[in-house]
Amino acid sequence: MFILPDLSYEFDALEPSIDAVTMEIHYSKHHQGYVDKLNTALKGHPDLLKKDVTELLRNLEDLPADIQTAVKNNGGGHANHSLFWTVISPDGGGAPKGNLSEALETRFKSLDDFKAEFETVALSHFGSGWVWLVVDNDGDLQVYSTANQDSPLIEDETPILTLDVWEHAYYLQYQNRRADYIKAFWKIVDWAEVARRFKETS
Ligand SMILES: [Fe+2]
Numbered sequence: 001m002f003i004l005p006d007l008s009y010e011f012d013a014l015e016p017s018i019d020a021v022t023m024e025i026h027y028s029k030h031h032q033g034y035v036d037k038l039n040t041a042l043k044g045h046p047d048l049l050k051k052d053v054t055e056l057l058r059n060l061e062d063l064p065a066d067i068q069t070a071v072k073n074n075g076g077g078h079a080n081h082s083l084f085w086t087v088i089s090p091d092g093g094g095a096p097k098g099n100l101s102e103a104l105e106t107r108f109k110s111l112d113d114f115k116a117e118f119e120t121v122a123l124s125h126f127g128s129g130w131v132w133l134v135v136d137n138d139g140d141l142q143v144y145s146t147a148n149q150d151s152p153l154i155e156d157e158t159p160i161l162t163l164d165v166w167e168h169a170y171y172l173q174y175q176n177r178r179a180d181y182i183k184a185f186w187k188i189v190d191w192a193e194v195a196r197r198f199k200e201t202s
Pocket residue numbers: 026030081164166168169
């Protein structure tokens with residue numbers, strides 16, 4: 001069975017960027033809901049219930065056809081939120097260091113240019129979805145968004161930073177002001193964790 005991963009901080013720890021009520025509902029209702037529906041979809045497939053959710057998504061086409069959509073949506077919801085919680089932190093903000101910093105500058109010219117591109121993608125994304133910084137199959141950094149709970153893992157790419165732009169992620173606190181939510185996100189990005197994930201891809 002899949003379970004909700006522990007958070008390494010309290011619900012109110014990310015304030016003022018993300019308030020406690022938003023965090024509690026997002027984690028204990030929305031994320032829990034994806035976990036529950038993933039378990040329901042995989043009922044009768046004990047071999048698949050033992051696998052890591054990233055493995056299921058990377059090999060989606062190998063799964064039985066009748067559960068692929070449920071795993072894409074709910075496994076994606078589980079994997080995406082699990083990543084999101086780890087790349088934000090009460091000790092976040094600032095700027096990346098080392099190899100990740102150099103790679104971002106090489107790819108996007110500067111950290112500010114990277115942030116500007118990420119924000120443009122986040123603001124222009126229509127409807128529910130996620131914004132990503134991924135390492136693609138050529139080892140290059142890319143920024144893009146996906147709809148719904150679609151994960152870059154399905155394309156066998158490796159996400160190292162993400163922002164949830166579903167309204168459930170910000171509407172209670174920011175209402176329709178997605179731009180303010182995105183600005184506040186930079187204050188809690190855990191660059192050390194993003195750098196650790198980047199290093200794992202090399
Ligand atoms: Fe979410």
